[in-house]
Amino acid sequence: MGHLTVYLVNAFTEQGKGGNPAGVVLQADGLSDAQRLAIAQSVGFSETAFVSSDSEADFALSFFTPTDEVDFCGHATLAAFSVMFEQGLITHGHYTQNTKAGRLGVTVGANGRIVMAQNLPQYIKRFDYATVAPLIGLDVSILRATQLPVEVISTGLPDIIVPVAAGHLDKIKVDQQALSDFSREHGVIGVHAFELSDASGVFTACCRNFAPLFGIPEESATGSASGALACYLNQYVYPAKSNRFVFEQGRAMGCASRITAELESDEQGVTRLLVGGMAQITGQRGLSV
Structure with missing residues (x-):
């Protein structure tokens, strides 16, 4: 793939401060799992989200910690959709993401607030x-x-x-x-x-x-x-x-x-x-x- 950009994002901020850092990689379709893990290790945050295209949902998201892939990550989901909104790739509205925890809905507010559906407990x-x-x-x-x-x-x-x-x-x-x-x-x-x-x-x-x-x-x-x-x-x-x-x-x-x-x-x-x-x-x- 050559060169790629990792966005560094604080998710769940309180009045613009605090939050939990996540990495976000857009257009990650060509990356292998080994490459994704290496990128997550290089970024060093608790999770990095990788956004790919999907035939059944609006996007496919995968999540890697510095040691493993995990099925789902809330703060990295929020970070990924926030980046897509900020970059003008999506507008406010309803979207779906395919994850290893299932297909889940995400709503983007006009102010950039992200609300995500989770699996029932x-x-x-x-x-x-x-x-x-x-x-x-x-x-x-x-x-x-x-x-x-x-x-x-x-x-x-x-x-x-x-x-x-x-x-x-x-x-x-x-x-x-x-x-x-x-x-x-x-x-x-x-x-x-x-x-x-x-x-x-x-x-x-x-x-x-x-x-x-x-x-x-x-x-x-x-x-x-x-x-x-x-x-x-x-x-x-x-x-x-x-x-x-x-x-x-x-x-x-x-x-x-x-x-x-x-x-x-x-x-x-x-x-x-x-x-x-x-x-x-x-x-x-x-x-x-």
């Missing part, structure tokens, strides 16, 4: 507090005090949703090797820990995400896990038919991000799940492949 399995607490360096009582379950939920990627008593989220100290081994053993991406916010504030919950198995010690905005957390909260904390949540993530990294999640549900469970936010291009890099 799979509630996979639970762990007891004593199993998970040592992985994140907290006493078991800090998890138990929430009286909420520790549960693996997937809306595209399986994450362990871990409730933490208020005031303790920033005290997490992950055992990176132990969590990596545990994630491999149980077929999960990592831990998405949260503490519920004061009801008077703008945020529903504050969150932290750790996926060391995939080369991500911590990341500042996780779209797929935010969808899973919305379903978790709908199940156990706020059981309304329709819910809108606002999550803060990345504060402990000095990189606060804002992620919105909206869902609709009926007696059978969640029927629709949308995760959205803003993104900002911060630069670009040229690479030879």
